[in-house]
Amino acid sequence: MILGDGLFHFLVVFFRSSYDMYNKRQRKDATTPFADAAALVGPCLSFDDRRRSNVFLKDQIPTTVAIAGYVLFAVISVITVPFIFPQLKFYHIIVAYIIAPVLAFCNSYGCGLTDWSLASSYGKLAIFIFGAWIGMNNGGVLAGLASCGVMMSIVSTASDLMQDLKTGYLTLSSPRSMFVSQVIGTAMGCVIAPSVFWIFYSAFDLGSETSGYPAPYAKVYRGIAILGVEGLSALPKNCLNFCAVFFFVSFAINGLKEVAKYKNWKIYNYIPSAMGMAIPFYLGSYFTIDMCVGSLILYLWERADKRHATVFAPAVASGLICGDGIWSLPASLLSLAKVQPPICMKFLSRADNDKVDAFLSG
Known part of the structure; x- marks a missing residue:
């Protein structure tokens, strides 16, 4: 349900944005789909919301910069990750970076809706996909865990940035300044986080039951990776059937909600959110x-x-x-x-x- 709800809204935003860009290029009266900020904001919002929207939209991050940055880091990962984890090949990393933006959007949407990042659930999805793809004999367990780390880094960073941009929107801050702050913090984390881990790794017996840091989640994720490399046969009976049924149930709920909104039906406010229904099962x-x-x-x-x-x-x-x-x-x-x-x-x-x-x- 989490994945279905996120994918549905991704497709809605994608098609609406594409249609808007097509119309504006046909009229040739704007260079970007958000050039006319006043028209986008609309008169139905309050003065504060209109002001926030105008400030937020006039200082956008260029799309070319975002795409170029993502491609640059994808190339770096394609080159470096296989050296660190030989079980992952370059084409595995390319596939991960192709599907990551979709999952990042889904996680950002869910985090904005419920204030809860579900990056770990998308990381587990990566474990199953790449673990089953590579297989047990080719180091699928380690490769699945490594791909989980790559996927979680991308997906969680997207939701964190979205929360920062939301805070910037409410406080009339520049989106570019928020983005630059995120880049600086991420760069600091690339140095600080490994250093702290190395200190703990050198000073304590990490992962041992007798130490103060038994790392229980490491065993959980290792168990998930072992299940992943064994394929669908290792899953509980009817597990995949339940997953597929509720994936399409999520699509049906969102489709009904979109139709009710378009038709201005009164039942629109009483149609539940698929993400809101799914989170309690997860948490x-x-x-x-x-x-x-x-x-x-x-x-x-x-x-x-x-x-x-x-x-x-x-x-x-x-x-x-x-x-x-x-x-x-x-x-x-x-x-x-x-x-x-x-x-x-x-x-x-x-x-x-x-x-x-x-x-x-x-």
Whole structure:
């Protein structure tokens, strides 16, 4: 559902942008599809939104620069990655860079919609694709993990940049300055991250059960890579069938939503988001509860004072997200102090619940 929702919106944006560029070239009254910023912004937005859009659009990053930069780094990766991981050939890297922009768009869309980057899910997809392609005898396990790293680097960077551009849009910052800051930070990370890893690798026994850094995710991803090289036969029964069915269900939901929007049907606001439905399956029920409570607060706020809700909702949402993240620090301190919560809640199956009731009654 995550992949289907992202691909659907990618195709929608692609065809709409292509159609807009075609019309403007036919009229020959604009050089880019976004040249007429005022027409794009529209009169239906508030003054603040029109101002933000005008500032954001007048200082764009040239498309040629973006394409040239992506091609340059693709060439660098094609040359260097096979030297680091001989199991990956140059054509594997080329294929990864061809499909990465589509997955990067899907992740950026999902991150903007739910504030949750799903780069790891696209990385696991790369493990299965390249692991099955290369095979066990040719080092498919290591190649799958390496391709996962390449894919996650591209996809996660795209969502991070989109979040930065969103912040720049809200704060009237220049998109170019945000992009340059991202480039500088990424360049610093290329030096700092390996250095920190080397310090940990030299000082501690990484990956060992007895050390303070057992790296449990390494075992998880290695297990996924082993499944990937064994092919579809290693997956649980009907796993691929479920995946394909809900992929097309996601397309159907989005198609119905687009038709309802075009026809101005009243059911448009009640058609669920496929991405919103899929995230709870991926992350767990706690995320669903947060989203439900937040949506309820926003709904009641809009009913009471729509103007203030529209203006201050992003600030309130940012504060709630920040508070939820910061709470992990006191939660860790309470856990270290072995403080037990005053109440505990569990969800059991019917059979287990009957056993508990029988035990308590006995």
